[in-house]
Amino acid sequence: MQGPDVSWYLIVAALLFSIGTAGVLLRRSPLIVLLSLEIMLNAANLALISFARMHGDHTGQVFALAVMAVAASEVVVGLGLIVAIARRRLDLDVDRLRVLRG
Amino acid sequence: MIAGAWICLLAPLAGALTITLLGTTISRNTAAWISTTSVFAAFGGSVAAFIGLLGREHEERQVVTSAWTWLATPNFKVDLSLLIDPLSLTMMLIVSGVGGLIVLYSIGYMDGDPEERRYFAYMSLFVFSMLMLVQAANFLLLLVGWGLVGLASYLLIGFWHERPEAVAAAKKAFVMNAFGDATMALAFFVLMWQTGSLNFEISFEGAQTLSQTTVNLVALGLLGGAVAKSAQLPLHTWLPDAMEGPTPVSALIHAATMVTAGVYLIVRAHPIFELAPSISNLAAGLGAITLLLAGLVALVQTDIKRVIAYSTMSQIGYMFVGAGLGAYSSAMFHLMTHAFFKALLFLGAGLVIHHLAGEQDIRRMGGMKTVMPKTYIAFLIGSLALVGIPPLSGFFSKDAILASALASGGYGQFLFILGLIGTLLTGLYTFRLLFVVFLGEPSPLVREHTQAAQAHAGEEDASRPHGEPVHHGEGPSTMTWPVGVLAVLAVAGGWIQIAGLWHPFGHWLDSIAFGRDHIDLVEPTVTQDYVASALAVALGLVGIYVAWVFYGARKRSVPRFEGFQEILEHKFYFDELYDLIFYKPAVLLTRGLRRGVEEPVIGGSISGVTAGARETAGAVGGVQTGYLRSYALVIALGVAVLVVVFVSVQ
Amino acid sequence: MGDFLVWAIWFLAAAGCLGSGLAVITFTNPFYSALALISNLGSLAVLFLLASAEFLAAAQVLVYAGAVMVMFLFVIAYLGDRSEGVRLSGGPNWVRIGAVVAATALLVEVVVVIGLAADDQLSDTAEIQRSFGSPEEIGRLFLTDHLLAFEITSIVLLVAAVGGVVLGSRSRAEDELDEAEAARAGA
Numbered sequence: 061m062q063g064p065d066v067s068w069y070l071i072v073a074a075l076l077f078s079i080g081t082a083g084v085l086l087r088r089s090p091l092i093v094l095l096s097l098e099i100m101l102n103a104a105n106l107a108l109i110s111f112a113r114m115h116g117d118h119t120g121q122v123f124a125l126a127v128m129a130v131a132a133s134e135v136v137v138g139l140g141l142i143v144a145i146a147r148r149r150l151d152l153d154v155d156r157l158r159v160l161r162g
Numbered sequence: 163m164i165a166g167a168w169i170c171l172l173a174p175l176a177g178a179l180t181i182t183l184l185g186t187t188i189s190r191n192t193a194a195w196i197s198t199t200s201v202f203a204a205f206g207g208s209v210a211a212f213i214g215l216l217g218r219e220h221e222e223r224q225v226v227t228s229a230w231t232w233l234a235t236p237n238f239k240v241d242l243s244l245l246i247d248p249l250s251l252t253m254m255l256i257v258s259g260v261g262g263l264i265v266l267y268s269i270g271y272m273d274g275d276p277e278e279r280r281y282f283a284y285m286s287l288f289v290f291s292m293l294m295l296v297q298a299a300n301f302l303l304l305l306v307g308w309g310l311v312g313l314a315s316y317l318l319i320g321f322w323h324e325r326p327e328a329v330a331a332a333k334k335a336f337v338m339n340a341f342g343d344a345t346m347a348l349a350f351f352v353l354m355w356q357t358g359s360l361n362f363e364i365s366f367e368g369a370q371t372l373s374q375t376t377v378n379l380v381a382l383g384l385l386g387g388a389v390a391k392s393a394q395l396p397l398h399t400w401l402p403d404a405m406e407g408p409t410p411v412s413a414l415i416h417a418a419t420m421v422t423a424g425v426y427l428i429v430r431a432h433p434i435f436e437l438a439p440s441i442s443n444l445a446a447g448l449g450a451i452t453l454l455l456a457g458l459v460a461l462v463q464t465d466i467k468r469v470i471a472y473s474t475m476s477q478i479g480y481m482f483v484g485a486g487l488g489a490y491s492s493a494m495f496h497l498m499t500h501a502f503f504k505a506l507l508f509l510g511a512g513l514v515i516h517h518l519a520g521e522q523d524i525r526r527m528g529g530m531k532t533v534m535p536k537t538y539i540a541f542l543i544g545s546l547a548l549v550g551i552p553p554l555s556g557f558f559s560k561d562a563i564l565a566s567a568l569a570s571g572g573y574g575q576f577l578f579i580l581g582l583i584g585t586l587l588t589g590l591y592t593f594r595l596l597f598v599v600f601l602g603e604p605s606p607l608v609r610e611h612t613q614a615a616q617a618h619a620g621e622e623d624a625s626r627p628h629g630e631p632v633h634h635g636e637g638p639s640t641m642t643w644p645v646g647v648l649a650v651l652a653v654a655g656g657w658i659q660i661a662g663l664w665h666p667f668g669h670w671l672d673s674i675a676f677g678r679d680h681i682d683l684v685e686p687t688v689t690q691d692y693v694a695s696a697l698a699v700a701l702g703l704v705g706i707y708v709a710w711v712f713y714g715a716r717k718r719s720v721p722r723f724e725g726f727q728e729i730l731e732h733k734f735y736f737d738e739l740y741d742l743i744f745y746k747p748a749v750l751l752t753r754g755l756r757r758g759v760e761e762p763v764i765g766g767s768i769s770g771v772t773a774g775a776r777e778t779a780g781a782v783g784g785v786q787t788g789y790l791r792s793y794a795l796v797i798a799l800g801v802a803v804l805v806v807v808f809v810s811v812q
Numbered sequence: 813m814g815d816f817l818v819w820a821i822w823f824l825a826a827a828g829c830l831g832s833g834l835a836v837i838t839f840t841n842p843f844y845s846a847l848a849l850i851s852n853l854g855s856l857a858v859l860f861l862l863a864s865a866e867f868l869a870a871a872q873v874l875v876y877a878g879a880v881m882v883m884f885l886f887v888i889a890y891l892g893d894r895s896e897g898v899r900l901s902g903g904p905n906w907v908r909i910g911a912v913v914a915a916t917a918l919l920v921e922v923v924v925v926i927g928l929a930a931d932d933q934l935s936d937t938a939e940i941q942r943s944f945g946s947p948e949e950i951g952r953l954f955l956t957d958h959l960l961a962f963e964i965t966s967i968v969l970l971v972a973a974v975g976g977v978v979l980g981s982r983s984r985a986e987d988e989l990d991e992a993e994a995a996r997a998g999a
Contacts, residue, residue, distance in 0.1 A: 068822070074923055105872075106856060106859060135883065136883070140976045
């Protein structure tokens, strides 16, 4: 294979994943949280593609495509939720939205 | 014959069930007659069985008939079977015969009572239970009958359940009997364990090979039950209180039949008692002490029924003396004659009480002879029979026991002396009662009721206490007729066995002897018979004379020994003693347990569980902060941990 | 030369990827974050290409960057300016520290795993055909070996579409709120 080994791709994927995790945990706006979630999913996709390349098996790419479809669905639902929250004049603040508490 | 036995047992049960199931759809009178008919049907059945048994040879007079196998385990089997032999037949005839007469009497006595149906259902239930007790062919069925009889007694003593005294008396009777039941059950356990069966024949056989201690334990347990049921010392305090029940109940259960079950048990289980002579002697001793103590206490009683109750206690003491010393046929003979004259006395007393609208205090009575002459004669007959004046029945039976005591060695002779003292006391308290109630001028109370009865003759009157009906002379025929029959029996009942001359009764019972020809262990000589009889009659007459002096026509004042009087009036303080020994510690124990165990531990653990659950829920609930980010953090940390786990485990 | 070019492109793409990723989580304005994500996706597409996943790269650009992110931008535009005051704002302290810890832990773990577990294995890359990563191959797999995944994914998309419509429709509560506000504005 030309270029870096699979391990390099994987390191990038790992870094992207942790960046995404940090974004999910540290930001207050649900929009940004959603975006960070996308980053995490893409990191996983990258890992899948890399392994597919490594094994010469298309299964990883098929799986990545499925992940992409699911991610799209999830974004739809998430954005729908955010729009609904905004419509009801509530704060788009993850820390304020805590009605479901024990 | 077998059909007769089954009819005898089941007719009263059918009567009780019919009355119960038909409930208020039948009139009270119909219920009364159903019950009476069922008991007389039982009598008919027992007569049939009697005739059948008479037709058999002497040796073949033990018939066992089984309905089905009740319990069957590899080691132990019990059938639902009845034993028809002379002993059980004697009891069957007495129970159903005297019982029938008493139930008939109750029709008049309980007429008008709003709960009459319940009464008659209970009476039929009692007769059934008692018959089951005496007809059982194994100890287990006997125990069933024993327990049911106790139940029927409880129900009937507490019949007028609005009276707290009646309820308390019923509970007292039941609890004391329960103690006896427990000792009996323990005896049965030992017997079952050691001999493998509760069948009479087999367990008696097996008992021959047991150790002395084991046999003593079994006999002691049986004696405990007998003592409780027959109201002997030390389990005697329930019998006087049981007089709270209606008079026919007192006549049937607490004079003629149930309290004699203890004597029956001893005679039935005589092989076991003979293997444990110390326990037999104990039984005789207890009987002797009881007869003295009861006789003494009866001297100061003022309730007409209680005098007769203590008299019953005393006479059963005689039977225990007889049975304990091995004079089984004499004990059974006295059981029979006692049933006659004691029922007669109770029913006669019932006639008096009935006439006086429920009054039972003899101090308010007097001169009843002029008012109720026929009752007076009946009562006189009963009293004479009780004291043992010839040629009435009590003479033959009581003196047979005394003669056997005389013939039983040193210990027996000591008991003989006690028994003689007892006859003196019997004469004294019995005729005290007779003279106080019947002789002299009619008391104000008597006059008042006699005038009222004469004024109301012919009217219907339904609103008296306990619903007494109009007084037709001395009572309706349903009440006077049984009294008459019993009077005849009290006179002639003893002629079935005359010491030294002819012994058909003793011979009849010889068939049940286990392993020998004659049932009795002792045979008094003719001399001993006559000596005993002469002394007993003489002392009885002395007692009557003393009673005449103090309570008869001239009415000298009774010498009062203050201290002794106190003791007698408190019935030798037995009630107080039991209260101190048993009741108060029990109350303390239960209170202590409630405070120390029930509330903190049991109640506390339950409420502790709920409190703990609530606190835990509250604490766990703190995890749900509502912060989205804290949830996400936990997920992230969890994933981090899991990665490590998966990697290390590979 | 070819190899060097590949390495250079790879590094550029990787740098773009990570940089834009950091940008996403650090910008305050969500609009800018979304734009940063688009560039992130684009860099990733380049990386996909370098890993012989042509179809997926195309799908990434068309679907992800093209459709999904555009939808994101629409919604952000609809919501208006919601710049946050403070970036890493609020929340209890332990959450912030815990977050950093968690992220770092994950990173370290993955790197360690990669380093330890399969070092020589990761160097063996299989030989592939030129058609590797082509639509034809992926399509064939989807419709034969992984048919179930295909179907389930389609159901998920359907559910999401329906859900989106339901969530996005106006509710009576909102109507009342609007009326109340209009009344206040008018009065």
